Amino acid sequence: MLRSVLDRIKVPHVFTLLTGVVLVCSILTWVLPSGEYRREAIQVGQMERNVIVPDSYARIPKHYSLKGAVIGDPVDGMASPVSLEGFLSAIPRGMEAAADIIFFIFVIGGVFGILQRTGTIVAGIQRLLSRFRHSGPVLIIVLMTAIAVGGSTLGMGEEFIPLVPLFLIVSKELGYDRVFGLALVFAAAETGFAAATTNPFTVNIAQGIAELPLNSAIGFRLVFLASILTVLITYTLRYGARVKLDRKNSVMPDDPFELDTDGMDVATFNGRHRLILLACVAIFGFILWAVQARGWWMAEMGGGFILMGLVAIIVSRLPLTDAAKAAAKGMEDMVVAALVVGFARAVQVVLDDAQVLDSVVYYASVGLENFSTYTAAGGMLLFQTVLNFFIPSGSGQAAVTMPIMAPLADVLGLTRQTAVFAFTCGDGFSNSIIPTSGILMAMLGLAGIPYEKWLRFMVPLFLRLMAVALVFLMIAVAIDL
Secondary structure, eight states, X not given: XXXXXXXXXXXXOHHHHHHHHHHHHHHXXXXXXXXXXXXXXXXXXXXXXXXXXXXXXXXXXXXXXXXXXXXXXXXXXXXXXXXXXXXHHHHXXXXXXXXXXXXXXXXXXXXXXXXXHHTHHHHHHXXXXXXXXXXXXXXXXXXXXXXXXXXXXXXXXXGGGGGHHHHXXXXXXXXXXXXXXXXXXXXXXXXXXXXXXXXXXXXXXXXXXXXXXXTTTHHHHHHHHHHHHHHHHHHHHHHHHHHHHOGGGSSSTTOOOOOOOTTOOOOOOOHHHHHHHHHHHHHHHHHHHHHHHSOOOHHHHHHHHHHHXXXXXXXXXXOHHHHHHHHHHHHHHTHHHHHHHHHHHHHHHHHHHTTOHHHHHHHHHHHHTTSOHHHHHHHHHHXXXXXXXXXXXXXXXXXXXXXXXXXXXXXXXOOHXXXXXXXXXXXXXXXGTOTTOHHHHHHHHHHTOOHHHXXXXXXXXXXXXHHHHHHHHHHXXXXXX
8 A cells, every 4th residue: 555655656856856846845834823932052062062952942022014925024022934935945945055066975975986997896895795795695695784873973964975876886797786776885875874873963962962871772782783773774675676677666767777887997896996995094093083072074074085086096106197187076966965965954944034944843842741651652653754855964964952851751741861862763764755855865965866766665664664763662651761
């Protein structure tokens, strides 16, 4: 039944889809109440966050006018619904708000273009495939586990975007389809991100705001991660086995699965390739350490990736002209992926303009006060999942909701650790299906997979993952986590 419904869904181009979402949200700002909480700046590890002050919510009256509907008509002390001008400018302002991520994507696209030109990537993949050619499932388990651990421990997400073409190559060489290839990297990364253990962008920020010891309840989270990984890998391998058995079982049965490998020099894996890979791994490891220890963000991480490119150029003795052309080609391949992030951010822009996000948080928290602890915990999970459509940012959602959910948990008789767990699951798993997730839409564009086809593959898995999360949430309530 679910699969037949998903088959009938026809989704337009990603830019059209996200523009439509921005339009709908702009219209809703004329209906939804406006309000705001007071905010204060707090230090969470190396990062400063502006968080909500509990019990400070106040309704803001709306000002309606014909002028306001067209070009905006701001009035002091009142909120304004999004005007036609506000809607039309939302996407450019979303680009501006997401500029750090957009340019980071361009930088790593250019660096991976250089790495492709040196032949290191394809040679390394061929070496890996030759070793595991007769034990594909083992390779899949190793790759998905490694990526999920990266998402769970270090909050890796955007960093995997340039790897999509590489995992498509792996999938094709092993006899699967392009959806399987994207699942290897994206589904694994987002599942690990949701099953956060030490993720600095979700669980650490949420625990800091909730005044809990950082990385506390790690045992419970590790068990959850192992359980979630088991569900993910089992589902993916079964799908892959069906595709191998009969291509008609693919969600894209008519896809020829042709890959553009222009600029990828196929060569025997040699000492230079090994040295480049070792240098890149070392630099990448340092980047991940610096994110947590020194508070690095997109600009600094981009600088680290540029260092990777320079090392690859020097070691491979690649002519500078060829390196520049390869970098330009790599950035060109990232255009849609980068711009999608700005389109997705525009949704939050229009909701912030009309000051309705805080109202959504307030009314949801008030509604949860009337339920039992188990029902309220499930309500927290559902609320965080829905809110992620509007704020598809783990750290941003933590700053908005955790100052409310932590004291609300106290009132409901829940532990704050349970509230944090509901937040990480609600924020993380829905990233795999919501169209406002910039990472999802960027990766779909790179992989050449229509959104509706991805939903056909991912929705059944998403429901399984959420069911496991709900079971663990009930356990957390029972044991007073």
